[in-house]
Amino acid sequence: MSKIMIAVDLSSYSTSVIAAGMQLARSTHSPVILTSILDKNTEVVPVIEAVGPSAEELNGRLKDIIAHLENYKEQYPDVTVTVTATLGNPKEDILEQAAEESATTxxxxxxxxxxxxxxxxxxxxxxxxxxxxxxxxxxxxxxxxx
Known part of the structure; x- marks a missing residue:
């Protein structure tokens, strides 16, 4: 069975990326993992500078991202969608998460x-x-x- 992972950064055009992924999911009757990875390299400033966001702030941002992605999930009730958001390195973590989730596309x-x-x-x-x-x-x- 196929499984599609849609990775977005929540920029202004994420809606079109999600729409394309959902269209593919519909046509192949595939479940979707909708994910966003908050880039730790741009979000977390070294502790020495002591101006970076706290762990509480980062957790709050991740919760906001999940809530935002859940809105998309509601727009596609005919597709089985799992929503995730993590703090990490998008380049590597997208591939790692795809492997962990056994995504096929x-x-x-x-x-x-x-x-x-x-x-x-x-x-x-x-x-x-x-x-x-x-x-x-x-x-x-x-x-x-x-």
Whole structure:
């Protein structure tokens, strides 16, 4: 049986990524794991600086993310959806979680960054595509032609 994992960052276009994943789930009658990974590298400032969010604040943010994802779950009542959110490294944790959940397909979005932004920020989608052992459906941010 197939299982689809949809990984989103809750940016403005996550809705289109989730819609594409749900459409795939409907057509294949597959359950979905809807997940978001709060990037520990951008959310947690070293303790030395003592300005980073507390564990309580991070747990609150994770609860907010889960609540946000639960709203999507309600929009697709005909699809079996499990919601998760964790603090970690999105690039690696998406792949790790997909393996743990026995996902057969990953659905992710791409911001379509190029040049310096791409070099500085890196590309989670690119990393996942290069390292995934299962098929990856990438939903592009830019819908217009170049």
């Amino acid at each position: 990953l659905v992710i979005g791409t911001h379509g960054r190029t040049g310096l932004d791409h070099l500085l920020i890196g590309s989670t989608a690119e990393f996942v595509i290069r390292h995934s052992s299962i098929p990856v459906l990438v939903v592009p941010y830019r819908k217009e032609k170049h």
